[in-house]
Amino acid sequence: xxxxxxxxxxxxxxxxxxxxxxxxxxxxxxxxxxxxxxxxxxxxxxxxxxxxxxxxxxxxxxxxxxxxxxxxxxxxxxxxxxxxxxxxxxxxxxxxxxxxxxxxxxxxxxxxxxxxxxxxxxxxxxxxxxxxxxxxxxxxxxxxxxxxxxxxxxxxxxxxxxxxxxxxxxxxxxxxxxxxxxxxxxxxxxxxxxxxxxxxxxxxxxxxxxxxxxxxxxxxxxxxxxxxxxxxxxxxxxxxxxxxxxxxxxxxxxxxxxxxxxx
Numbered sequence: 001x002x003x004x005x006x007x008x009x010x011x012x013x014x015x016x017x018x019x020x021x022x023x024x025x026x027x028x029x030x031x032x033x034x035x036x037x038x039x040x041x042x043x044x045x046x047x048x049x050x051x052x053x054x055x056x057x058x059x060x061x062x063x064x065x066x067x068x069x070x071x072x073x074x075x076x077x078x079x080x081x082x083x084x085x086x087x088x089x090x091x092x093x094x095x096x097x098x099x100x101x102x103x104x105x106x107x108x109x110x111x112x113x114x115x116x117x118x119x120x121x122x123x124x125x126x127x128x129x130x131x132x133x134x135x136x137x138x139x140x141x142x143x144x145x146x147x148x149x150x151x152x153x154x155x156x157x158x159x160x161x162x163x164x165x166x167x168x169x170x171x172x173x174x175x176x177x178x179x180x181x182x183x184x185x186x187x188x189x190x191x192x193x194x195x196x197x198x199x200x201x202x203x204x205x206x207x208x209x210x211x212x213x214x215x216x217x218x219x220x221x222x223x224x225x226x227x228x229x230x231x232x233x234x235x236x237x238x239x240x241x242x243x244x245x246x247x248x249x250x251x252x253x254x255x256x257x258x259x260x261x262x263x
Contacts (some may be wrong), residue, residue: 013083018045021042023238029102030102060080092239095235175253
C-alpha cells in the first residue's frame with residue numbers, strides 16, 4: 001500500500017479515536033464539577049486531532065491526483081472509512097480508562113494550576129504508574145441499561161446521521177473529483193455543504209440536549225449513572241454512523257458532482 005494512504009489511514013485513526021474519547025469529557029466534568037477545566041485539558045488532545053485533519057485532506061488529494069486512473073480508489077476510500085469505524089470502537093473501549101486519567105488530570109490541574117507541571121508529571125514514573133492503574137474495561141451492565149431506561153432516542157439517531165455526514169464529508173468531495181476531473185477543485189470546495197448539514201444537526205439537536213442532561217446531573221435531576229449510560233448510547237451511535245457512511249460515499253459523491261455542474 002502507498003505510503004500516502006498509510007499516513008491518511010493513521011491520521012483518520014487518530015481523528016476518530018480522539019473524537020470518540022471526547023464523549024467522556026462531560027462525564028469527567030460532572031464528576032469533578034469542573035466542566036470548563038475538563039474541556040480545557042481535553043483541548044490539548046483536540047489540537048492533535050486538528051493537526052491530523054489539516055494534513056489528511058491534502059495528502060489524500062495529492063495521492064488521487066497522482067493516480068487518477070487507479071481502479072482501486074473506491075476500495076481505498078472504503079478502507080479509510082472502515083479503519084475510522086475500528087478506531088471509534090477502540091476508543092469506546094478506552095473511555096473508562098481515559099475517564100479515570102482525565103479525572104486525575106483535572107484534579108491535579110485544579111490544585112497546581114500549571115499545565116506544564118501536569119504534562120511533566122504525566123511522563124514521570126509516578127504518572128505512568130498511575131495511568132497503568134487506571135486501565136479498565138467497559139461494564140456490561142451499563143450497556144444493558146440502554147434497553148432498560150428511557151432516553152431521548154432521537155439524539156442517538158441524530159448523532160448517527162451527523163457522524164455519517166462528517167465522515168463522508170471529507171471523502172466524498174475528493175472522490176467526486178475523480179468522477180468529474182474537470183470540476184475537481186469545485187468538488188473539493190463543496191465539502192462545506194455536507195459538513196454544514198452535519199453542523200446544523202449537531203448545533204440544533206445534539207449539543208443542546210447534551211447540555212441540558214449535563215445540567216440536570218449537576219442539579220440532581222438525573223443520576224451520574226443515567227448520564228453515563230446515555231453517553232454509551234452516543235458512542236454506539238457514533239460507531240454505527242461511521243460504518244453507515246460506507247453507504248453514503250457514492251451517493252454523496254454524485255450529489256456533489258451534480259451541484260458542481262449546476263452552480
